[in-house]
Amino acid sequence: MTYDVLGAGALDYAPCRYGNSKLLFRGPERRLDAPYVAFLGGTSTYGKFIKTPYPALVESDLGVNCVNFGICNAGVDVLLNDGFITDTCNGAAATVVQIVGAQNLSNRFYTVHPRRNDRFVTASRLLKSIYPEVDFAEFHFNKHMLSCLYEVSTERFATVRDELQNAWIARMKLLIKRIQGKVVLVWFADHAPLNSEPIGLNPAKARSPLFVTRQMMDELALTASDVIEVVATPEAMAAGTDGMVFSQMEAMAAAEMLGPKAHGEVAMKLSKSLHQLV
DSSP states (O other), X not given: OOOOOOOTTOOOOOOBOOTTOOOOBOSSOOOSSSOEEEEEESHHHHTTTOSSOHHHHHHHHHOSEEEEEEOTTOOHHHHHHOHHHHHXXXXXXXXXXXXXXXXXXXXXXXXXXXXXXXXXXXXXXXXXXXXXXXXXXXXXXXXXXXXXXXXXXXHHHHHHHHHHHHHHHHHHHHHHHHSOSOEEEEEEESXXXXXXXXXXXXXXXXXXXXXXXXXXXXHHHTTSSEEEEEEOOHHHHHHTTTTOOOOGGGHHHHHTSOOHHHHHHHHHHHHHHHHHHO
16 A cells, blocks of 8 residues: 655655444544444545534534544545445444445446556446447546547447446445445535536536436435535635645645534534434
């Protein structure tokens, strides 16, 4: 395993491990032998470049340990396939699951890295037969690969997109089913879920969470204890990277993230829901 060297201005995430999980989580480590709420999700839950991400803000308001199981660039697979995470969620007073994109999961067309879900591993024979002119050895990341498939053929790309959406729904339902307790789904983005995913939009230019539509959210809502939809306000968007901590080399990546003000907005809505459930 490699570790990022902290450059000037970089944030120390106090990485820690829990139990027998192979994953490295954001610290400081929280106790699991007292009441707690589990937070599952991707980069926003982890709080990349954020001193106090929304799980920590909720903890301060709720007065209950909030365990941050967020993983940068996570897809559903890493959350579903780590047995320690699901077992720990079963012991939680409630579990908050951030909606993550549908591109970072293994499916009939391609396989992703089991822990770094944004990493492309290999294309299936089926995908190679649909795109015989594409050299899949050139790709290292899912989004780059999908963008290239889109540019080659939007018509064939629609088949890939449909597969990802169907696999995502099935995988999310399985994750919620395995968590034997209260589950709160949270949509945290700069836009509301779209009624449909426009085929005319290149994945490289689409906004996260990629390929997740209103219809997909409505279908999942039937299986959850609550669904919290948070669209960052114009004020939060205007704040940009104010209050974020990053090195000069990380500036471009930080500019694509929702900042501390947006984290405060999602924490406020989540706290209201969790006060009623916990």
